[in-house]
Amino acid sequence: MEVLQSITSNLNASALIPQAEVQGADLYAGQDLSGLNLLEKAWVNWYIWWGNPVIATGVMSFLMHEVVYFGRSIPWIIIDHIPYFRQWKLQPHKIPSDWDQWRCTYLVLLQHFTIELPQIWGFHPLAEYFGMLTYQVPFPSVWQMAKQIAIFFVFEDTWHFVFHRALHWGPLYKRIHKQHHEFSAPFGLAAEYAHPIEVGLTGFGTVGAPILYAAFLGEIHIVGVYLWITCRLFQAIDSHSGYHFPWSLNNFLPFWAGAEHHDYHHEKFTECYSSSFRHWDWLFGTDKKYHAYRAKQAAQKKAKKAQ
Numbered sequence: 001m002e003v004l005q006s007i008t009s010n011l012n013a014s015a016l017i018p019q020a021e022v023q024g025a026d027l028y029a030g031q032d033l034s035g036l037n038l039l040e041k042a043w044v045n046w047y048i049w050w051g052n053p054v055i056a057t058g059v060m061s062f063l064m065h066e067v068v069y070f071g072r073s074i075p076w077i078i079i080d081h082i083p084y085f086r087q088w089k090l091q092p093h094k095i096p097s098d099w100d101q102w103r104c105t106y107l108v109l110l111q112h113f114t115i116e117l118p119q120i121w122g123f124h125p126l127a128e129y130f131g132m133l134t135y136q137v138p139f140p141s142v143w144q145m146a147k148q149i150a151i152f153f154v155f156e157d158t159w160h161f162v163f164h165r166a167l168h169w170g171p172l173y174k175r176i177h178k179q180h181h182e183f184s185a186p187f188g189l190a191a192e193y194a195h196p197i198e199v200g201l202t203g204f205g206t207v208g209a210p211i212l213y214a215a216f217l218g219e220i221h222i223v224g225v226y227l228w229i230t231c232r233l234f235q236a237i238d239s240h241s242g243y244h245f246p247w248s249l250n251n252f253l254p255f256w257a258g259a260e261h262h263d264y265h266h267e268k269f270t271e272c273y274s275s276s277f278r279h280w281d282w283l284f285g286t287d288k289k290y291h292a293y294r295a296k297q298a299a300q301k302k303a304k305k306a307q
């Protein structure tokens with residue numbers, strides 16, 4: 001609470017800002033900050049405190065990615081340890097071992113610090129070059145950000161379908177994509193378990209979408225980008241979870257891919273190339289074996305129940 005109070009108070013008291021941090025305070029020189037909400041005030045203080053928008057954005061972006069990635073993966077690790085949930089596991093006889101989870105965490109963390117960190121760091125100057133807002137306040141409306149996120153989802157899914165399909169071409173599969181397919185029964189943490197080239201290639205669908213939006217379509221604030229990346233990480237981790245529940249999203253939104261779709265891809269090493277939606281696989285006929293397989297499973301389950 002004390003921290004929050006110190007963050008939200010003294011916004012206009014420039015006398016309290018140390019000399020060394022004047023550069024940060026200068027970002028808001030002449031702007032009336034009195035009408036901001038709590039989050040926007042915290043945002044302003046973050047940038048003033050760091051005194052350098054490139055560092056402030058870089059640190060925040062990296063922390064956001066780590067907190068969301070591992071924060072979303074932990075519930076799946078717990079679920080894997082509770083036998084009650086096996087009834088909804090898509091491949092119930094393949095439960096990831098603790099060793100699998102550890103070595104996956106190790107490699108993902110290693111890649112985050114070596115390959116993704118410089119990329120995340122470079123994102124701010126690049127995004128700003130194309131006109132993205134970062135330290136600025138107030139934030140755009142929720143409606144505006146939701147509209148942008150919807151566009152990013154469609155773009156990313158299309159990008160992912162094309163390049164994921166390409167990665168299944170023999171030479172590319174052998175050299176690059178095979179690593180992601182090491183776990184034929186995936187689990188949440190395995191979402192980013194992939195060759196660095198694949199991380200960069202498919203990652204462009206996620207970070208390239210807002211950059212292209214800023215360059216060609218209109219104004220965008222990095223807060224909307226963070227919300228988008230959070231949604232995208234949830235989608236990627238959940239689709240690797242290995243669980244299909246009665247309350248899973250694709251039960252209510254039939255165009256949503258979900259774990260039920262992507263788990264098949266890992267189990268059979270073919271079809272279901274999209275990330276978020278089902279339309280591209282349907283249009284290109286890369287979901288026929290998947291539908292036949294799921295129909296067969298459903299019939300077997302029904303027959304077993306009838307016995």
Ligand SMILES: [Zn+2]
Pocket residue numbers: 164168177181265
């Ligand atoms: Zn694949």
Ligand SMILES: [Zn+2]
Pocket residue numbers: 180186191240262266
């Ligand atoms: Zn996968």
